[in-house]
Structure formats: C-alpha cells, structure tokens
Amino acid sequence: MKQDDVLKQQAYAAVENQGETVKNDPYYPGFHLAPPTGLLNDPNGWIQWNGTYHLFFQWMPFETGHGAKFWGHYTSEDLVYWKLEPIALTPSDWFDKNGCYSGSAITEGDKLKIFYTGNVKDEHNNRESYQILAESDDGISFIKKGVKIRLPENYTAHFRDPKVWSHGGSWYMVIGAQTKDERGAVVLFESKDLEEWTHRGILSHADQKPLTDLGYMWECPDLFELGGKDVLMFSPQGIEADEIHYNNKYQTGYVKGKLDYELGVYNHGTFTELDRGFEFYAPQSTLDDKGRRIVIGWMGVPDQNEKLQPTVVNGWVHQMTLPREILLKGEDLFQRPLTEMKELRINERINTTINGAISLEIERTSEVLIDGCIDSMDLFDYAKLKYEPQSRMLTLERQSYTDGKIEERSCILKDPLHHLQIFVDHSSLEIFVNRGEEVFTSRVFADPSNRILKINSQNSPGLKVWNLKSDTIKLENFKR
Incomplete structure (x- = not known):
C-alpha cells in the first residue's frame, strides 16, 4: 500500500475512534468549522470552484499538537451548510514528509490547482522547504505534481505559505519568508505557465518604510485588489506589545498600497491589525462569483497556550472564524458577516x-x-x-x-x-x-x-x- 493510502487510513481510523468524544464536547461548535479530531489551524486553498466553496485546512488528526500536517477539506454550496470531504493531501513524499504546510488554490482550465509548502526536517532537525503543485479534476482527489520552487539564496528555510493569483496574463505568487538576517518579509514570484517561476525579489519587509522592526518572520501573505488599492494581508511574528496594540503572541494585519507589476515594487502605508480579539491568525481571502472578497481566519494563535485549552482533554483544539466579507471604506478595511x-x-x-x-x-x-x-x-x-x-x-x-x-x-x-x-x-x-x-x-x-x-x-x-x-x-x- 502506498504511504499516502496508509496515512489516510490511519487518519480515518483516528476520527472513527475519537470522533464521538470530540462531537460530544460541550465546547465543540455548532456552526463554525472545526476538526473532526485532533488539531486544526490555518485555512488553506480557500476558493469557489465550479460554484462550490472549498476550504482546506491544516490538520493534525492524531493529536492536539503540531506535527506532520495533512490537508483536511470542507465544501459548501451556500456558506451555511458544509460537508467534510475526504483528505486532500498527506505528508507522504520526500518533499513534504514533515508536513503539507499552508498554501492556496487557483483555477486553470478545467482543473483545480493548489500550491503548498512541503516541510522537511533531517535527523538533526534542520529544516528544508519546497513549494509544491498538486491538481485535481474533480476538486476532491489530488495528484501531486512535484516541487516547483526551491529555496532561493538569502532566506532561511522559514519560507512558506504560497498565495497565487493571475494578473495581466501572468501568474503571481507571494510567499512568507525570513531573510538570512532574521527579518520578516514577503517575496514575489512570477510565472507564465505555473511550472517555471521567476524570483522577482522582496515585495515588503519588516523595515520597509513606513514599517519599523515589524517582526522576524511573516506568515500567510495574501495580496489582492480592493477598492482600487492593493492590500497585503499577513501575519508577522515577533512584534513587541505597544499599549493596546499587538497583545497576542503573534499578530495579523494588513498594509495598503499599489503594486507595480512591471517593476515588482510595492509601495504601501502603515500596518493595521485586522482583528482586536484574543484568537485570530493566518486569514485567507478569495473572490466569489458575486464579486465579494471573503476572508476566513483561524481562531487561534501559534504558541499561545494551545496545550492548555480545555478541549484538549477531549481530543480536539481550535476552529475557524465565520466567513466575512471585507470592504474598503475610505482608508479602512471593514469586515462584515x-x-x-x-x-x-x-x-x-x-x-x-x-x-x-x-x-x-x-x-x-x-x-x-x-x-x-x-x-x-x-x-x-x-x-x-x-x-x-x-x-x-x-x-x-x-x-x-x-x-x-x-x-x-x-x-x-x-x-x-x-x-x-x-x-x-x-x-x-x-x-x-x-x-x-x-x-x-x-x-x-x-x-x-x-x-x-x-x-x-x-x-x-x-x-x-x-x-x-x-x-x-x-x-x-x-x-x-
């Protein structure tokens, strides 16, 4: 049996053995998406494809700690009722054996394609990261097409979470990164065919004016046009608390500006937190057929006392937010149910x-x-x-x-x-x-x-x- 099939069967067995305990937890949500068992974190591959909304998610089915992540998969026709679909990705290959990390989904022709980060660690815990393509004819079963981007020079292996979109006849990708001098950054790539990718350089970083010392790692970038502005949404790690601002372990927010696609230059304004609560991280957006920019976030924060949440004793932890429409009103992003x-x-x-x-x-x-x-x-x-x-x-x-x-x-x-x-x-x-x-x-x-x-x-x-x-x-x- 292939390793992919072995891992899927083990995960299905874990849900069969633990699923009732999870569902019977009085803290388990009634209308928010949560794991059938184990740990859920970042939303991935958020897209409306052939009229159906697809939300993939980082998933550790065997325990409530982080580890070699799978991609779980929910679908919905109406954003109210959801179905838990078969597992989309397992960490079964040399290039993702320590986790199928976060990524995004696009439509090309009649296929649903996803780009994600493959996490690899050697026996000394040294990390490698690869950007990988997988594709599907039916939106349910995926075939991995292998590594498309390897780690460029001048970055550490904290190089992950590709978000892909099309513009002006080309494909573009932003990746969350850490530079060799341990500064957070977002990196831009360009491709004509989704196979060969050109490294266009750093799009923004922790000290790009008007930013100052904005963290040692930027995760889960998402760049999109909204109300005539190019909005970059991301989750920086390593910002010091500043009175009422930045009080969670890690933050999530956005900057607004204009991306010059020809030059690969993004001029933007200041960083604004996207959510003011205790648990919000790694949001991802998509544009639906009604023209709405819809965001879903993870209702959690990495390294923020996750193991002490009271649901852990019943074999699950974390959930998603509700999907929200985001709008640009004047200079501010608004989020609405x-x-x-x-x-x-x-x-x-x-x-x-x-x-x-x-x-x-x-x-x-x-x-x-x-x-x-x-x-x-x-x-x-x-x-x-x-x-x-x-x-x-x-x-x-x-x-x-x-x-x-x-x-x-x-x-x-x-x-x-x-x-x-x-x-x-x-x-x-x-x-x-x-x-x-x-x-x-x-x-x-x-x-x-x-x-x-x-x-x-x-x-x-x-x-x-x-x-x-x-x-x-x-x-x-x-x-x-």
Missing part, C-alpha cells in the same frame, strides 16, 4: 429595548444584535465588553483559560459606538463593531451550563436575539 449568515437563524427570541440593565438567558448558539450604544455587556460570567464614550475605547475582557485571571484586548473606535452584531457558538465569540469597523474574535470557555447575558445601557438601544442552527456540518462524504 455575510448575508448568508442570516440563514443560521432559527427564530427570533427577543426583540426589545434596553432601559438601564437587562439580564436574560440565551442559547449557546445565538446571534445578538444591539442597535445603539451600550455601557457594558457580560456573557456567561466569563467575557465582558466595556465602552468608554469619552475616549471611544472598547475593551473585551475574559477569564484566561490558563490561570483564570482577567485579560483584555482594546481598540479606539473612529466613530462612537452605535452597533454591535455578535455571534456566540459554544466556545467562541465574534463581535462585529459599528458594522465592521472593528472585530473582536475570541474563544470563551465559560461554564457550559451558564447561559446568562447581561447588558447595561442608559441610551435605550434596541436588542434582538436569535437562536442559531447547530447542525450545519455533515460528515457523510468523509470516507475511508
């Missing part, structure tokens, strides 16, 4: 006005809509949102799952608080502020029996609460 998310609503439970204080019971899969300004919101006696109108500072507090102490993340709103749209899903919280001006994405490991939502406001905002579906992911396509 897709209109399809309204299909998650089962019934409207509450429709009222808040006068002073309100305390009510909600389901652990709920949507909360607040039209107006609040002073504070307390969810399940675990997470608290506070607003200071004079400074326009919005702060999310939660109990740390490591030691129970209160930790917080904050932002300063450009406009006074006037709208909140909140998605609660067993152990996750996504708060869209002022119709997408800011977003807080976080895990909330509250007592599963606690369903109490408390809101305080002197401004009489409107409040609506819906119960949401909790059975949107099907496993029947996932087969041995």
Whole structure:
C-alpha cells in the first residue's frame, strides 16, 4: 500500500475512534468549522470552484499538537451548510514528509490547482522547504505534481505559505519568508505557465518604510485588489506589545498600497491589525462569483497556550472564524458577516429595548444584535465588553483559560459606538463593531451550563436575539 493510502487510513481510523468524544464536547461548535479530531489551524486553498466553496485546512488528526500536517477539506454550496470531504493531501513524499504546510488554490482550465509548502526536517532537525503543485479534476482527489520552487539564496528555510493569483496574463505568487538576517518579509514570484517561476525579489519587509522592526518572520501573505488599492494581508511574528496594540503572541494585519507589476515594487502605508480579539491568525481571502472578497481566519494563535485549552482533554483544539466579507471604506478595511449568515437563524427570541440593565438567558448558539450604544455587556460570567464614550475605547475582557485571571484586548473606535452584531457558538465569540469597523474574535470557555447575558445601557438601544442552527456540518462524504 502506498504511504499516502496508509496515512489516510490511519487518519480515518483516528476520527472513527475519537470522533464521538470530540462531537460530544460541550465546547465543540455548532456552526463554525472545526476538526473532526485532533488539531486544526490555518485555512488553506480557500476558493469557489465550479460554484462550490472549498476550504482546506491544516490538520493534525492524531493529536492536539503540531506535527506532520495533512490537508483536511470542507465544501459548501451556500456558506451555511458544509460537508467534510475526504483528505486532500498527506505528508507522504520526500518533499513534504514533515508536513503539507499552508498554501492556496487557483483555477486553470478545467482543473483545480493548489500550491503548498512541503516541510522537511533531517535527523538533526534542520529544516528544508519546497513549494509544491498538486491538481485535481474533480476538486476532491489530488495528484501531486512535484516541487516547483526551491529555496532561493538569502532566506532561511522559514519560507512558506504560497498565495497565487493571475494578473495581466501572468501568474503571481507571494510567499512568507525570513531573510538570512532574521527579518520578516514577503517575496514575489512570477510565472507564465505555473511550472517555471521567476524570483522577482522582496515585495515588503519588516523595515520597509513606513514599517519599523515589524517582526522576524511573516506568515500567510495574501495580496489582492480592493477598492482600487492593493492590500497585503499577513501575519508577522515577533512584534513587541505597544499599549493596546499587538497583545497576542503573534499578530495579523494588513498594509495598503499599489503594486507595480512591471517593476515588482510595492509601495504601501502603515500596518493595521485586522482583528482586536484574543484568537485570530493566518486569514485567507478569495473572490466569489458575486464579486465579494471573503476572508476566513483561524481562531487561534501559534504558541499561545494551545496545550492548555480545555478541549484538549477531549481530543480536539481550535476552529475557524465565520466567513466575512471585507470592504474598503475610505482608508479602512471593514469586515462584515455575510448575508448568508442570516440563514443560521432559527427564530427570533427577543426583540426589545434596553432601559438601564437587562439580564436574560440565551442559547449557546445565538446571534445578538444591539442597535445603539451600550455601557457594558457580560456573557456567561466569563467575557465582558466595556465602552468608554469619552475616549471611544472598547475593551473585551475574559477569564484566561490558563490561570483564570482577567485579560483584555482594546481598540479606539473612529466613530462612537452605535452597533454591535455578535455571534456566540459554544466556545467562541465574534463581535462585529459599528458594522465592521472593528472585530473582536475570541474563544470563551465559560461554564457550559451558564447561559446568562447581561447588558447595561442608559441610551435605550434596541436588542434582538436569535437562536442559531447547530447542525450545519455533515460528515457523510468523509470516507475511508
């Protein structure tokens, strides 16, 4: 039996043995994508192909730690209901034996093609990295076509996560990199045929003006056009915390500018964090047939106490965010829940006005809509949102799952608080502020029996609460 088949059978067996325990965990999500067992991290290959949305993901099926990653695979026709498909890639070849790392998907002709990084380590733990092509006729079964890019000079082997797109008759690829002097960078490649690639050089780096000392490694780059600007989204590692900014272990954000494709030069502005919560990393975008730029992120952060999350005892860890549309309004990126998310609503439970204080019971899969300004919101006696109108500072507090102490993340709103749209899903919280001006994405490991939502406001905002579906992911396509 081929090594690819051996690894697939072992992974399917792991899901068969552990899957029920995972699904029965009270923290397991109802409408967010999560691993059937083991560890999930970066979204990969995010694309709409032949009318179907495909989301691949970094997956370690055998344990809740990082290791030789597989590519798991979800599909959806409507972005609400999802199917877990057969495994797309296994670390079964010499060029990816220590992990099929992150990458992206494109359409060429009638084929779905994916580029990903093959991770290789020798007996002394020295790393090698390769950029690899695989392709599919049906979007389910993939054939690896081998190494297309080897490590250029002047970079360490931390050289990964290819994102590919077409422009002006050529294909382009950005790769997250670390230079030999241990500075984060994004590297640009160009190809006419997806086979032979030309190294165009560094597109941006940690000290490219107006940036200064922006980390020792940049992961998961994604460059796309939005509202007449070229947006580079990436996840830098090694930024020092600066008051209310950069408080997670690693960050995710974007710069805006203009890419000169002929010269391979990208002039851009300052770096802005994309999400203000505790867990958000490695987002990837795609353009769908409605013309929307849709982003999905990993609701986790590398090396940020992952092993201490309470789901680990039940054999799984991490989940994805909801898909979000991103828009450029003026100079700022806004993120908004897709209109399809309204299909998650089962019934409207509450429709009222808040006068002073309100305390009510909600389901652990709920949507909360607040039209107006609040002073504070307390969810399940675990997470608290506070607003200071004079400074326009919005702060999310939660109990740390490591030691129970209160930790917080904050932002300063450009406009006074006037709208909140909140998605609660067993152990996750996504708060869209002022119709997408800011977003807080976080895990909330509250007592599963606690369903109490408390809101305080002197401004009489409107409040609506819906119960949401909790059975949107099907496993029947996932087969041995």
